[in-house]
Amino acid sequence: MSSQINVVGAGLVGSLLGLRLRQKGFDVRLYERRSDPRKVKRAEGRSINLALSHRGIGPLKAAGVYDQVAPYLIPMKGRMMHSKSADLTVQPYGKEGQHINSVPRSQLNKVLLEAAEQQNVEVFFEHQSTEVDLDMANVHFSNGNSASGDVLIGTDGAFSSVRKSMQLTDRFNFSQQYIEHGYKELHIAAINESFALDPNYLHIWPRGNFMLIALPNFDKTFTCTLFFPYEGDVSFASLRDEAQISDFFSKYFPDIPPLIPDLIHQFQNNPTASLITTKCDPWHRGKTIILGDAAHAIVPFYGQGMNSGFEDVRIFGEVGESVNWNWNELLPTYSKKRKRDADAISELALMNFVEMRDHVADPKFLRQKKLEAAIHDRFPKDWLPLYSMVTFSDMPYSEALRLGKIQGKIMQEVLEEGKDLIPEAMDFREIVERYKARK
Amino acid sequence: MSSQINVVGAGLVGSLLGLRLRQKGFDVRLYERRSDPRKVKRAEGRSINLALSHRGIGPLKAAGVYDQVAPYLIPMKGRMMHSKSADLTVQPYGKEGQHINSVPRSQLNKVLLEAAEQQNVEVFFEHQSTEVDLDMANVHFSNGNSASGDVLIGTDGAFSSVRKSMQLTDRFNFSQQYIEHGYKELHIAAINESFALDPNYLHIWPRGNFMLIALPNFDKTFTCTLFFPYEGDVSFASLRDEAQISDFFSKYFPDIPPLIPDLIHQFQNNPTASLITTKCDPWHRGKTIILGDAAHAIVPFYGQGMNSGFEDVRIFGEVGESVNWNWNELLPTYSKKRKRDADAISELALMNFVEMRDHVADPKFLRQKKLEAAIHDRFPKDWLPLYSMVTFSDMPYSEALRLGKIQGKIMQEVLEEGKDLIPEAMDFREIVERYKARK
DSSP: OOOEEEEEOOSHHHHHHHHHHHHTTOEEEEEOSSOOTTTSOOOOSSOSEEEEOHHHHHHHHHTTOHHHHGGGOEEEOEEEEEOTTOOEEEEESSSTTOOEEEEEHHHHHHHHHHHHHHTTOEEEOSOOEEEEETTTTEEEETTSOEEEOSEEEEOOOTTOHHHHHHHTSTTOEEEEEEEEEEEEEEEEOOBTTBOSSOTTSEEEEEOSSOEEEEEEOTTSOEEEEEEEESSSSSSGGGOOSHHHHHHHHHHHOTTSTTTOTTHHHHHHHSOEEEEEEEEEEOSEETTEEEOTHHHHOOOGGGSOHHHHHHHHHHHHHHHHHHTTTOHHHHHHHHHHHHHHHHHHHHHHHHHHHHHHHTGGGOHHHHHHHHHHHHHHHHOTTTOOOHHHHHHSOOSOHHHHHHHHHHHHHHHHHHHHHTGGGSGGGOOHHHHHHHHHHHO | OOOEEEEEOOSHHHHHHHHHHHHTTOEEEEEOSSOOTTTSOOOOSSOSEEEEOHHHHHHHHHTTOHHHHGGGOEEEOEEEEEOTTOOEEEEESSSTTOOEEEEEHHHHHHHHHHHHHHTTOEEEOSOOEEEEETTTTEEEETTSOEEEOSEEEEOOOTTOHHHHHHHTSTTOEEEEEEEEEEEEEEEEOOBTTBOSSOTTSEEEEEOSSOEEEEEEOTTSOEEEEEEEESSSSSSGGGOOSHHHHHHHHHHHOTTSGGGOTTHHHHHHHSOEEEEEEEEEEOSEETTEEEOTHHHHOOOGGGSOHHHHHHHHHHHHHHHHHHTTTOHHHHHHHHHHHHHHHHHHHHHHHHHHHHHHHTGGGOHHHHHHHHHHHHHHHHOTTTOOOHHHHHHSOOSOHHHHHHHHHHHHHHHHHHHHHTGGGSGGGOOHHHHHHHHHHHO
């Protein structure tokens, strides 16, 4: 039980994993290419705030760090849609009391690193891995250092250097696919030390082929993200000068310019970043395995990137226990168990982009949401909406995707029959029986 | 018109492309990581013989090298199937006079290199490219040399080092997928200086989930290739000792052991190799572009890997002429035009594996082949079988795939109706009209 484990990548997943493995009694070393975020302010390459939900909260509680994270959370109980005429409508995410939580990435990472160090995980910053011997679990760093141990775990993100070593081996399946959209972050300051928008919602400006969203920050600011095509008639490429940028926001997001006085400056100076999905198979080679984004980077539209990574940590631990931490069994067993769920959330995240930017403003979609809420109200145990299965349960993602597709089909049938338009005449029991029969 | 073009990779596609560009008046340098195949006998990492057909022959003729290649060709006019009881049946590939050609890879490469050098293409061997500046069209080699020019073209195969530089750029889509099968080559010697099997057929031993094939060589030997699962009940992993290998061949390929006296030795000593499909998008970055396997490696089951690479050379030249060799236009225009066809032949090649190893022995498939031949006989211009569109025409692969799917559906309909069982009652005109209406 005194295995030496080296973890490459001390981001959210790596630091939580290191902490959990240390708590199981292993010797753990964490290597991170960047500097210590507690000492220097990082120029973030990634989004500032994230949506923490059920699948992420469980592992934080299991690690005993949730109480240190809780003060930084801002609950978001639903979507608040902003129309082109600045009208507001609300869609709750779940039942009364259910919500997701805006959390600052950097603060969460600091809490996890602090807890890991306190429990004697050794953390080494400014260690960029260059070469990995997968079978021997050895890793070399660009500063000349190297590390060896019994197991090597790569949690070094979507552009994982550990995975790159795996890509050079025979019969390693890999894909990286970018969507046609990029994103740009914009910042809404506090107004008179108050939030400029209702902080307890995730704000969405759905505009068909593109959208703007805003999440609250702990300092009463909001971080907006514009998800927008790179090319085309209305795209990053088409907004070249100040007048074009200004016209664009006036036309599509009329309530934004008053909230962001330096909008043009931000738009011209904040970077545009791309959105990648990566898949690979297998996740392990020899004594080396990858977890989190290194194994399955997804687009952010279901708010499940970090949550799925934390769930990886939970499941890795559960499989570890079940095989008595026999690494030769653990690595393939975990991969086999988890791969289909990673593929499912990857698909769900891409699907949800279309829902968020387009469907949420579609009358038929609103009818469907209403119908689903009515079914769920009457049969809360028999019909759990897809969003709830993904966000408020531990059900495997692949099962949620499978059931969600069946539900979607049944609701299409009901909507086509127009039955939802005469609610008093609707036979909810029949709908639920139809679902049960096809499950 | 005096652009300096550097081509990385002097295999089949690279050497033909270099030759053709030289013939257009450009200064061309060819860089190859291996030694000169005319001076040293290479340990082949790839298959020994290939099937040259229509799409490959045209570009060889246009380059004026077909006459030097012709003496090495062995025509194969159809498939000869070997059943488990060693019975033989024949399926012609096309009409009388149509055939594909077994050709030795190394000989073809030598002819192309020789012709390129004769026309003042500079060829540099033992130049392994390490780093590419895509925007500047500069390339560095592991021997310390480097090269710069106006355009850089990567024809360095499925594991292209030029493509690896592209993979590091933002928004580069890439996938590499291996199939569950690997392959192993086995050699059938000549018997009394004669071919051991009929040399004018491609021999297939279809066995459902796996198969053996054999292609004739110019020296009256045959090269057999076993396409076989890596894992499973009957797989490379399951054949561990001499008895198991021997039993396997006796059971599934009873006519093989008498033809290969050292079968066990060959099986145990010849390497097992994997089968990859790669896709990427875009194919160009800055002043750099990739062609052939570097851009679209496919599995070998349609015999179109080399042929599609040679067709790349033809189309690159045609697009070049159409834009007056304006490289800024040529690179994106060629990629846009050709990408969908590369995707189509990639899909066709995977589909044909199932056809070759399984369907060719299926009575229903044989009925379909017979039906299709009957339709084609009566309406040769209106109904060209998919295999012929791919193998004996210049029709874009994507169009062949599209039409082939429609044909397949119509034939399924006819077979289900059982109409083909009473040929005299069949309304061929109606079938052709159905096809025309859906085309």
